[in-house]
Amino acid sequence: MNSTILQTATRYLLPLLLVVSLVIMLQGHNKPGGGFIGALIGAAGFALHGMAFGPKATRTALRVDLVWLMAAGLAMAIASGLFAVVEGSAFLTGQWGSVHVPGFGSIKVGTPLLFDIGVYCVVLGVVMSIVLALLEE
């Protein structure tokens, strides 16, 4: 598909969708959202890119190898569960700490966030490899 309208719109929409997807992922702990739904929004952005510019350009735009993205996500999700084991409690028990960010005050950071980022990476990797496989046919 070679449409100027779609290509121009995608140039603006892709960054917007990616920002929304990150926001949705980060707010997921207390509000509607989370890693899965965030990644789907991100994947929708890249799928749009793939339709506008072709799958080859999308693979370049993604910058990371999809298999590595999945592996990294899986590793993060497993690691988030193992923190608790190091502490001596059962697997996947949430561990919390706080980080001081200038301008925001102290922010609570915990292993569920790491788990969510892991889910985000896995889902983005899986969905994009399926979408690109379909586009490349």
Place this chain on the structure above:
Amino acid sequence: MTLLPVLPILIPLCTACLGMLFYRSLRLQQWVSLFGAGALLVVSILLLVIVHRDGMIAVHSGSWAAPFGITLVADLFGAIMVLLGAITAAAVVVYSIASVDSIRKQYLYHPLVHVLMAGVCGAFLTGDIFNLYVCFEVLLLSSFVLLALGSERGQLEGAIKYVTLNLFSSAVFLSAVGILYGAVGTLNMADLSLKVAQAAQEGRDGPLTVVAMMFMIAFGIKSAVFPLFFWLPASYHTPPFAVSALFAGLLTKVGVYAMIRVFTLIFTHDVGFTHSILLWVAALTMITGVLGAASQGEFRRILSFHIVSQIGYMILGLALFTPLAIAGSIFYIMHHIIVKANLFLVAGVAHLIRGTSDLGRPGIVGVYASAPIVALLFMIPAMSLAGVPPLSGFWAKLILLRAAVDERAFLYVAIALLVGIMTLFSMTKIWAEAFWKSPGESADNENSHDDAPPAKPPRTPFTMLAPIAAMALLTVLIGLGAQPVFELAQRVTDDLLTPSRYIHTVLGSPDAAPSGDAP
């Protein structure tokens, strides 16, 4: 200690993760995969030893207390199943080194095998019925991809049937879980056991029996019982032999495991109804499976139909619902996983030697003449499958028959014996056609056959023969050392028929009784 029951799920996942990181180097992927399979084997042996010595272990993941969080329970049954899974996985991974082509390996063959194992081990260890569903889906999804990997026409056609029926079964499973939750308000299997018994006492057993039947259908599709088995012989002969062996050894047995778990722990309120249906199902499964096998002329299709007929034996033990019968089922599962996976691996070697899987001319003939060791290695699991003493299958069948005789279920005794003879017939057919028949007799009128087998068959790689030999040895060992294995099966049965131990381990007991210490 809190980590041990989680490890059989974590190790395959970590292995898959590492395999994906190194996916560009096939050599590295292979080593990671071998190492992961080895680690899984070691951990599952450790788990079995500890559970055998100290009783069941329950771990509440995320430190959420029992009826609310997801509990992992390693009881003797689960630990044994994990060990059998680990043995099969190790054999298949070693076997894949030479037998699976490098294109499939580039498309993440090894990581997929390990994700499948994570699902299988998860299903054996979980103590939560919804988590069981999730584990089923994990193993199904990776099995879908493994089945379709390579995109040959036969594979895709088989995959469509396999995927459709398994997804249908998942939908039924999910609906059953939903209704069950609506009826009793819990998903933890130990808690379910209590609540279902309580609800049945209060006379609310109508919907529960409906749910029990839905579980029977869902697990029945997964374990390929009559009349829900059609997906199995339509798909198991299409993927590479290593994948077939893994599926044949483990996937249907996960269904049987779930069936035994659910119908001993949760739905025992109306045994007269549910288990007599299972009895008919078992008999018809045995007969249709073995008749299907008799009509086939392709190595793996015969074996696929035999999976169906053998599942019938396992269900028979559950359906009779006496301690001896269930011990027979457990013994049967232990024997069957190893033997069946092994037979598919041997089929792969025969395929390698003759370049085809069809029996008789123009197919596999005379393997004995060119590779007598392979023929011998086929003979051991084949005779064990048919139940020839002193191999493992003989004892498994003997225990089940004894239990059926004790229950005066002579019709089922007769059926089981008949099916045993038919199995022997099938195995002899394969032996005579593929192994014994002399290759030279009519080779000259086979000129029309373009891709005729090469005159000198390729040498079978050591990595393909070693796992077959190891598993054949295991079959012989189970046969010769049947007494300790049978005692293990009896202990499992004792645990299964005393659900209070399981419940106490998971929910904590009021009288703090030590759990799982059978005499």
Place this chain on the structure above:
Amino acid sequence: MTLNVLLAILVGGLFAMGIYLMLRRSIVKLIMGLALLGHGANLLIFTSGGLVRARAPLIEEGETIPSAPFADPLPQALILTAIVISFGVLAFMMVLVSRAYRAVGTDDTDEFTGTDH
């Protein structure tokens, strides 16, 4: 109560449509049927979990469980999980069906007989 009945009818309808589509001779309709079947199962969980309006499952000070009646969050968590899984499975099915269509040359399920003789 009316909502319960309406949802029950909807669940039944979804199952009926799903199975009808699965029985058609087309692998594309097969996927759609499976998707509907999944939706039916999800809605069934939602309905059988009990419908309670405007009662959040918040635990009062000094209590350990919320006081009944409250909207049970668990069925929704189950449905969410099931949706994620069925999403993955359907995405895989799409690829599988398109490959199968390419290999067999038709989407008529009656032609998919190569593996069962």
